[in-house]
Amino acid sequence: MDPRTLVTVILFAPLLGAVVAGLFGRRLGDTVSMAVTTGLLILAALLSWTVFAQWTWGHLEPFTITYAPFIHVGRFLSDWSFRLDGLSAVMLVVVTTVSSLVHLYSWGYMAEDDSKPRFFAYLSLFTFAMLSLISAADFMQLFFGWEGVGLASYLLIGFWFKKPTANAAAIKAFVVNRVGDFGFALGIMTVFWSFGTIRFAEIFPQVATLANHTWLFAGQNWRLMDLACSLLFVGAMGKSAQFFLHTWLPDAMEGPTPVSALIHAATMVTAGVYMVCLLSPMFEYAPVAKHIVTVIGAITALFAATVGLVQNDIKRVIAYSTCSQLGYMFMAAGVGAYQSGMFHLFTHAFFKALLFLGAGSVIHAMAHEQDMRRYGGLAKYLPVTFAVMTIGTIAITGLGIPGVELGFAGFYSKDSIIHAAYAAGSAGDPMGYFAFVIGVFVAGLTAFYSWRLAFFTFNGHARWTSEDLEHHWHNRDHADDHASGAQIETHDEPLEHHDAHAHGHDHGHHGPALPHESPWTMRLPLVLLSIGAIAAGYVFEEKFVGAEQHEFWRGAIFTAANNHVLGPSHAPEWTVLAPLVVSVIGLLGAAYVYIAREGLGARLAARGGPLYVFFYNKWFFDELYEATFVRGAKLLGDLFWKGGDQKIIDGLGPDGVSAVSYALGRRTGRLQTGYLYHYAFVMLLGVAGLLSYALWAWNA
Structure with a gap:
């Protein structure tokens, strides 16, 4: 089939599913709505792999399809289009594969939800917006998908809008992203004002010519490319939850677990990485902006890894892991290894979706308990979940054998980033060495918190009883406000159960309640994702970052003539072994604390040392933002509302005039007494006054 037809079907299939389920879901019923949306996403995924295969092995050339005019105002010309190149081909596979598996997984996970058509419509709408973003041929459609x-x-x-915490998390994500999007919009305006167009095909050829032009911005002269790329990166910081604009990501765990996998594994949070790689022709001429990207990415990787060490909610640990891995991707882009960043984005999609959906399977089995301190010993009850999450953990920690290039997906992509950072440092970029040191250190932290999650959940003695599970299910069965966010009392402390009514357990059984595997609709996506987590790195290393990279990324990623970070490396042997060594140390440390000396971690946490408190409270960013931005905005709002609007504008304006009129009216009204002699007296005064005036006028 013609690739142009294929990509058109891929783009609009999710939109069709969203319309059908969203507008007609109540009439069609749950099963039809789920079948239509899931079927269309599976079709889109199969066609995406077809297009990807044609691009990778069939030598398909880049092309752009224009469907209709979007916005034509003066020189501002934007068309609704589809751009296919190496970047969009990779993203097509990532987005549609993960989304289709999340759709299928949700059949089991959302089995008892009473709003399934709405949920599946939202999933498909999200996928359509992401596909619009990755296929954009200009900044306007990119911004449309970005906001979508x-x-x-x-x-x-x-x-679950009846949960106050879910509402607060949704609003927080929306507001924080608007902060980043403000910078993104300024960046687009800067590009249009400088280049006279927003079309990528017209902008990129002009970059070298205009690179040294300067702009006066915020009282400082900026090189045009540094200014534009820095502002655009602010948008990426918000969308990809980078340092300073990261606070929305952990709170987003309030959504159902399939949502966590979709947003945090392969789609929304990777949009910023994709955008930076797409704009590589601009970033290659923006050294200051690239340094900013490198520093922010490295700090994000370090920050999120330290916080992930001490979290107890299984989904939050994986969420901070996502934040940290995104930092790696930006580090790669910052040092000029855009190919490595996209490679890690590709492999990360498989093992992170696997970990999130695996966590959902555990939560499903444990009566929606998300606190890992109440897990333990689950390997024998959940053998499939245990196996696939172990695969995901090996993949994210990058364990492998360097000499023979044997390992799971993360081994290839993460090491590619770390090696590229060292190569950048060797080539004279000081930020390269900075990124290398942070990358190696964070690799050890990643191994520790990832294996901590695995050991805490599946190994050791069970820190739960069948009575706990029965108690949870009893509360679930008699809860009238599904997904209301009410706290359910357990045997020793209240825990908030986030994924409120997606259990699907048969708890009308006889005998003790025990954890058991998820239905096949949840297990099948886990098995398929585990294949990607195992093989994606080995199969595609040569295409993404190896000898065939120039052919694979033809016309999609631009690197300057002096950019050799992915070329032949003369790095010392220890730089190759460093990531593996620290990962093994992290694994052994987690095994010692949570298996060999089981309970040691809990005792260390109970001491509550300053470092633990600092990490556990997420470097106190939420408290800092609450004390400054939130309270500051409230105080400022009160000042303008109560002081400016109510007292000054209304006080001197409408309220003041009405008050004066009211006072005069009341005083004037007192003259109307109703007594005849008062009126006669006033009439006599009036007559006397008129006579006096007449006599004065006569004499004058």
Whole structure:
């Protein structure tokens, strides 16, 4: 089939599913709505792999399809289009594969939800917005998709809108992303004002000519490319939850677990990485902006890894892991290894979706308990979940054998980033060495918190009883406000159960309640994702970052003539072994704390040392933002509302005039007494006054 027809079907299939389920879901029923949306996404995924295969092995050339005019105002010309190149081909596979598996997984996970058509419509709408973003041929459609995924994520995070925490998380994600989008919009305006167009095909050829032009911005002279790329990166910081604009990501765990996998594994949070790689022709001429990207990415990777060490909610650990891995991707882009960043984005999609959906399977089995401190010993009850999550953990920690290049997906992509960072440092970029040191250190932290999650959940003794599970299910069965966010009392402390009514357990059994595997609709996506987590790195290394990279990324990624970070490396042997060594140390440390000396971690946490408190409270960013921006905005709002609007504008304006009129009216009204002699007296005074005036006028 013609690739142009294929990509058109891929783009609009999710939109059709969203319309059908969203507008007609109540009439069609749950099963039909789920079947239509899931079927269309599976079709889109199969066609995406077809297009990807044609691009990778069939030598398909880049092309752009224009469907209709979008906005034509003066020189501002934007068309609704589809751009296919190496970047969009990769993203097509990532987005549609993960989304289709999330759709299928949700059949089991959302089995008892009473709003399934709405949920599946939101999932498909999110996918359509993401496909619009990755296929854009200009900044306007890119911005449309950018805001579209923001809207859809708001709807998905707040899907259980009766939960106050879910509403708060959705609003927080929306507001924080608007901060980043303000910078993104300024960046687009800067590009249009400088280049006279927003079309990528017209901008990129002009970059070298205009690179040294300067702009006066915020009282400082900026090189045009540094200014534009820095502002655009602010948008990426918000969408991809980078340092300073990261606070929305952990709270987004309030949404159903399939939403967490969709947003945090392969779609919304990777949009910023994709955008930076897409704009590589601009970033290659923006050294200051690239340094900013490198520093922010490295700090994000370090920050999120330290926080992930001490979290107890299984979904939050994986969420901070996502934040940290995104930092790696930006580090790669910052040092000029855009190919490595996209490679890690590709492999990360498989093992992170696997970990999130695996966590959902555990939560499903444990009566929606998300606190890992109440897990333990689950390997024998959940053998499939245990196996696939172990695969995901090996993949994310990058364990492998360097000499023979044997390992799971993360081994290839993460090491590619770390090696590229060292190569950048060797080539004279000081930020390269900075990124290398942070990358190696964070690799050890990643191994520790990832294996901590695995050991805490599946190994050791059971820190739960069948009575706990029965108690949870009893509360679930008699809860009238499904997904209301009410706290359910357990045997020793209240825990908030986030994924409120997606259990699907048969708890009308006889005998003790025991954890058991998820239905096949949840297990099948886990098995398929585990294949990607195992093989994606080995199969595609040569295409993405190896000898065939130039052919694979033809016309999609631009690197300057002096950019050799992915070329032949003369790095010392220890730089190759460093990531593996620290990962093994992290594995052994987690095994010692949570298996060999089981309970040691809990005792260390109970001491509550300053470092633990600092990490556990997420470097106190939420408290800092609450004390400054939130309270500051409230105080400023009160000042303008109560002081400016009510007292000054209304006080001197409408309210003041009405008050004076009212006072005069009341005083004038007192003259109307109703007594005849008062009126006669006034009449006599009037007559006397008129006579006096007449006599004065006569004499004058």
